[in-house]
Amino acid sequence: MSTLFERCQKVMPPVANRATQMGVVKGEGCYLTSEDGREILDFASGVAVCNIGHNHPKVVEAAIEQVKSLIHGGHNVVYYESYVSLAEKLVEITGGDTMVYFSNSGAEANEGAMKLAKYITKRQAVIAFKGSFHGRTIATTSITSSNSAYRKNYEALLPSVYFAEYPNLFRTPYKRECEECPKQYLEQFDEMFKKLIDPYSVAAIIMEPIQGEGGYVVPPVEFVKYVREICDKYGIMLIFDEIQTGFGRTGKMFAQENFGVKPDIFTTAKAIASGFPLSAIIAKKEHMEKWVAGAHGGTFGGNPVACAAALATIDVLENGALENCAKMGEYFKEKLLELKRKYKEIGDVRGIGLMLAIELVDEENRPNTHLTNTILTKALEKGLLLLSCGCDKNVVRFIAPMIVEKKDIDKAIQILDEILSTEN
Ligand SMILES: Cc1ncc(COP(=O)(O)O)c(C=O)c1O
Incomplete structure (x- = not known):
């Protein structure tokens, strides 16, 4: 009998990147059952x-109850x-002024x-960051720069998009003197405003507070604060893309x-409804x-079942x-750091909460994509099951469910240890 993968090959284009050829029949907690x-x-x-694991009973119950009364109304x-309850809850969580x-x-x-930022400021330009990933539509492809394959053959994309450097301190070419963030990352905006785009023509700066696809890169706090200052100075909307980082991934809600x-504006999706399609724009x-x-x-936005699942997820x-998440994240990171001390192939361990990653390197600290694969x-x-990320695909990311227990983390570490010891 054909596998799901084999059947899929015949009826679907190869366009979507597939991390595995595994078919699954069930998900429960931290585990998937393969076909x-x-x-x-x-x-x-x-x-x-699935930040709270697969098929969390509370989410399942909330969704079933909602299906019984209303599947679609159309907002x-x-x-x-x-x-309405979900919007009220999100406003409460985000401080009441959103x-x-x-x-x-x-x-x-x-x-x-982006439309909101342009609508309010009546400006045209957008600044995004190198290494970013914001989506697959034409506009979001235009502000994405983690991989040129995502843009190939779709040029020309949206005009008036400018890319700034995102501070990746593991791979920075700049010296870190006494300050937390090399000054070049801060000064680049003045340079950009002088030579490329007038700051008063910029509607928004869009950034991931931690770059996801780009390699789980955590920027210095000083840098994020500086971007806020720049936005305040020139009346630019600061947009955070919290699509991967939101809903608890870092041990905080956002x-x-x-x-x-x-x-000023932030976006969230992915974990918001534990697998039901839903996203939100939350703004001042x-x-x-x-x-x-x-x-x-939009027709389907705010689907009743997805919103019910989101309320259960937040609960x-x-x-x-x-x-x-915060507790297990610390434990997991400590275990990864222990592995780093043991294997020189692990160049960096980084991340916050359960948004963790290791960067694999060769003897000369160059990206080691082969070992990652x-x-x-x-x-x-x-x-x-693990995924990679990073512009060189040499970063292994660990996106454990937040209900994870020490024994699951220990099991993952043991598997990594076994692999690295044989690859040495
Ligand atoms: C940071 C970030 N922004 C945007 C997106 C796009 O989200 P979607 O695939 O739901 O359109 C993703 C998806 O991976 C993401 O990680």
Whole structure:
């Protein structure tokens, strides 16, 4: 009998990148069951979607209850409870001075966020960062620069997009003197405003508070604060893309809390509804109030079942999962640092909460893509699902569910240890 992979090959184009050829039949907690009956420890979490594990009973129950009463209403047509309750909850979590608009995917939320910034400022340009990933639509591809393959044959993309350097301190060419962030990363904006784009023509600076696809790169706090200052100085909207970092991944509800910086607008998706398609644009009330009826929209945004699942997800996060994420994140990072001391192939261990990664290097500290691929393949053979990231695909990311226990982390570390010891 053909596998799901084999059947898929015949009816679907190769366009979507596939990390594995594994078919699955079930997900529960930290584990997936493959179609050939193997139990796989899932530290990919559907790319940071199943943050509270697969099929959390509270999410399942909330979704079933909602299905029984209303599957679709259409937010351009009617109002319904889960939609309004979720917006109220998100406003409460984000300090009370925000408003929320729901869409379906991360890219759609980022598109909306850019439209909002342009609408309010009446400016044209957008500054994004090298190494960024913001989605697959034409506009979000235009602000994405983690891989030229994502842009190939789609040029010309959206005009007036400028890319700044994102401070990757492991690979920085600049000297770190006494300050936390090399000054070149801060000074680049003056340079850009002098030579390329007038700051008063810039609608938004969009950044991931921690770069995801770009390699789980954590910027210095000083840098994030400086970007906020630049935005304040020139009336530029600061947009945080919290699509991968949001909903507890870093041990806080949103990663921005780790930097003490509030954006004007931020987007979130992936883990918001534990796997139901939903995304949100969350922005300061003063800006949202100016976004008049008809300026944006969409048929499926804020689906009743997805909103009910999101409310249940937040409940689980607030009642122990966030705390467990911070605690297990520290434990996991410590274990990864122990491995780094043992294997020179691990050049860097980084991340916050359970958004963790190791960067693999060769003898000369160059990106070691080959070893990264070997680790992913062998880990899956041993029952551990991992993903890579980074512009050179030489970073292994660990996206463990927040309900993870020490024994699961120990198992993953043991598998990594076994692989690295044979590759040495
Ligand atoms: C930071 C970030 N932004 C945007 C997106 C796009 O989200 P979606 O695939 O839901 O459109 C992703 C997806 O990986 C992401 O990681």
